[in-house]
Amino acid sequence: MLRRIPQAPRLPLWSPSGVGRATVAPPCPRGREGTQPMSVPIPRQRVIPAAAGGENHPAPTRAPQVAGVADGDGPVGGSGLTLLVIEDDPGGSLSVPQLLDSAGKPIRVRTARNLTEAERLLTDDVHCILLDLALPGRAPAGADPGQEAPAAEGDDADELAALKQVLRLAPRHAVLVLTASGDAERGARAVRVGAQDYLFRDELDGRLLSRAIRYAVERKRADAAQRQLTESRLRAQENARLERGLLPTPLLEGSPLRFAARYRPGRSRALLGGDFYDTVRTPDGSVHVMIGDVCGHGPDEAALGVELRIAWRALTFAGLVGDDLLSTLQKVLEHERADEEIFATLCTVDIAPDGRRAGLCLAGHPSPLIARPGRPAELLPYENSGPALGLLPRARWPRQQVELGGSWNLMLYTDGLIEGRIGEGNQRLGQDGMLDMVRRQLATGLRGDALLEAAVNEARELNGGDLTDDVAVLLLARERE
Structure with a gap:
């Protein structure tokens, strides 16, 4: 040895x-x-x-x-x-x-x-x-x-x-x-x-x-x-559980309206993005629906979107609508955002208990699409919209009264659906392209979840792959009495 x-x-x-x-x-x-x-x-x-x-x-x-x-x-x-x-x-x-x-x-x-x-x-x-x-x-x-x-x-x-x-x-x-x-x-x-x-x-x-x-x-x-x-798998599972818990649960008990939603965050392997939405029915029988988009795609933007959604729900149950509601949400945004350049677009619709009329407020957000029997799908009026939340400190958001009719499908969406490219050029789908696409799909008899799934999938195919921006699409439908 x-x-x-x-x-x-x-x-x-x-x-x-x-x-x-x-x-x-x-x-x-x-x-x-x-x-x-x-x-x-x-x-x-x-x-x-x-x-x-x-x-x-x-x-x-x-x-x-x-x-x-x-x-x-x-x-x-x-x-x-x-x-x-x-x-x-x-x-x-x-x-x-x-x-x-x-x-x-x-x-x-x-x-x-x-x-x-x-x-x-x-x-x-x-x-x-x-x-x-x-x-x-x-x-x-x-x-x-x-x-x-x-x-x-x-x-x-x-x-x-x-x-x-x-x-x-x-x-x-x-x-x-x-x-x-x-x-x-x-x-x-x-x-x-x-x-x-x-x-x-x-x-x-x-x-x-x-x-x-x-x-x-x-x-x-x-x-x-x-x-x-x-450790990475455990963190991913925990993040997924937390994000899944932050997604909204619609509160529509007692309402005759049918609700459907599709949500796809732009971040890889994420469940939650900067887009947010919610819908609730208040004790007076009115149905309130909201959809919004925080600029950016990271986890901070997703967290801010959750804060705005929760604030919207609380303020809606407190009885606020229109300018009063959006002015208060802007204060929440200004206090919670990490940078003064961060803003959020928002669309709110409050539907009367009889389901035939609604109040519409737009804060820099695309106008909803409405489809009625015997008429082509069209956009709700958007001429009197206000700026996005967080841009102007003393902005105002007028509430427009719109007639819905006895039977209708109302689709709210974020710009992730309409900003995808068409083919290899720089042309975007846009609202006009989306209108044509939804009209064709409605003509084939698609409704509810099937309609939303077809709209998102076709927009993705036209883009030549996954849409890079967050995408949220909601559909409220009322059948004729």
């Missing part, structure tokens, strides 16, 4: 250029019982020469958040692996054999005789830790640094106290443990606690240890990648 390389009286500090070397005093012996403990020695680092016949393995692949690994395909700077050996070896019974990394370079080895010294040597360029399980755990605070931690009889946790301390100190490092040949169960418990693998102390050789180091580093990378993937 190879023995430890005898230590010279003075060790040179390694220098990349090979010049400017300095020397330091050799490490002092550790304190013993009844003597004054000496200070912790300056970390030792040595290069183990390549062993003849060392195996050549593929370079480790990239993985996230593993110590000693950069953005490239291998160790930091491509300078080979570094091993930190932690072992209590006063008699020199443990020897580290010659090692090669996967690129055929010698593995640098640092040694620490206790956990206090290991903590100082544990830098980001260390790739793997080799821990002797015979090493005692850290002594209680205020104790002699050379004193062993007390162990409780029959307690497995105490047998692995040193390992648990190392795992706390080095959560991003790969860890191998050494145990006696007849103590495989202890090694297995160490793996269950968090080590990447275990080795028998008296069976070490260069090939085995080199392979175990590379395996431990790769397994740590895989564990880190799997942990990140799991």
